[in-house]
Amino acid sequence: MSAEILNGKILAQNLRMKMKEEINALKGEGIVPHLTVVLIGDDPASKSYVNGKKKASSEIGMESDVILLPESTSEKELLDLIDKLNHDEQVHGILVQLPLPEHIAEQKVIEAISPAKDVDGFHPVNIGRMMTGKNAFLSCTPLGIITMLKENNIEITGKHAVVIGRSNIVGKPVGQLLLNENATVTYCHSRTRDLKHFTKQADILVVAVGKPHAIGSEFVKEGAVVIDVGINRTPDGKLTGDVDFENVKEKASFITPVPRGVGPMTIAMLLKNTIQAAKQIKGSTWKNT
Numbered sequence: 001m002s003a004e005i006l007n008g009k010i011l012a013q014n015l016r017m018k019m020k021e022e023i024n025a026l027k028g029e030g031i032v033p034h035l036t037v038v039l040i041g042d043d044p045a046s047k048s049y050v051n052g053k054k055k056a057s058s059e060i061g062m063e064s065d066v067i068l069l070p071e072s073t074s075e076k077e078l079l080d081l082i083d084k085l086n087h088d089e090q091v092h093g094i095l096v097q098l099p100l101p102e103h104i105a106e107q108k109v110i111e112a113i114s115p116a117k118d119v120d121g122f123h124p125v126n127i128g129r130m131m132t133g134k135n136a137f138l139s140c141t142p143l144g145i146i147t148m149l150k151e152n153n154i155e156i157t158g159k160h161a162v163v164i165g166r167s168n169i170v171g172k173p174v175g176q177l178l179l180n181e182n183a184t185v186t187y188c189h190s191r192t193r194d195l196k197h198f199t200k201q202a203d204i205l206v207v208a209v210g211k212p213h214a215i216g217s218e219f220v221k222e223g224a225v226v227i228d229v230g231i232n233r234t235p236d237g238k239l240t241g242d243v244d245f246e247n248v249k250e251k252a253s254f255i256t257p258v259p260r261g262v263g264p265m266t267i268a269m270l271l272k273n274t275i276q277a278a279k280q281i282k283g284s285t286w287k288n289t
């Protein structure tokens, strides 16, 4: 059997078309969703992601700007900027591109962003609300994954989902969202003993290990749904995932490619969250539902 390939690029495009209409309607009410991205330093990969975000937002008529700051920016300067953006009524969503330079405490920065503008879903308030199943900004990559599964009518309830990776931005929240969707969730990580023992039981396998082609077909159960969150650059500049796509696709029922898989969905969810933030500003409340 050869797996069906879940094309995140096309799905993201379709979702953006719907968002464009939604934005047009909001414009009728005098609201233009506005995303501000802060990028510190000039890491080429970060720049490329930030450009992707800017392009995607302008395509759907969203206002977006990128604030580029030098590597030497102090923590205080960044926190002051965030404070200014928190109070700027024109700005609905704030994203500070990670990773940050070592002299800046990442968690401090994340916690400085108003939870109502935290379109990354990284603030502890949003994480806590996600964990308790309340209305929250959900982190974009995990939300993109759940959206891909749902849009392809892949059942989650009752399935055994195995997540490899436990980062705050992907592994932990994707497991939580799968749990919220009634999956039975197992987390694996670098200290897991006998990884294969767990991954072979997965109906849904989410791979976020950060090592190119780390997961081959010997880790995968026949007919599993395999989601590859890896973004690795090969020496010749191409993108490749954490999954050995060519060999796993012969065993899986569904598989996401890299590129054109989870990555474009991440950006689409960022736009979705920003539209949500703009709508909530309208009522001027952080909804407590």
Ligand SMILES: Nc1nc(=O)c2c([nH]1)NC[C@@H]1CN(c3ccc(C(=O)N[C@@H](CCC(=O)O)C(=O)O)cc3)C=[N+]21
Binding pocket: 009, 048, 049, 052, 095, 096, 097, 098, 099, 120, 140, 231, 239, 258, 259, 260, 261, 262, 263, 264, 265, 266, 267
């Ligand atoms: N605060 C913050 N929020 C983030 O969401 C965030 C971040 N920091 N830091 C970096 C990572 C990485 N990330 C990606 C988003 C889209 C693609 C993407 O669209 N990739 C395309 C390929 C793009 C290309 O060719 O370079 C694809 O997979 O098809 C990749 C990576 C968001 N991140």
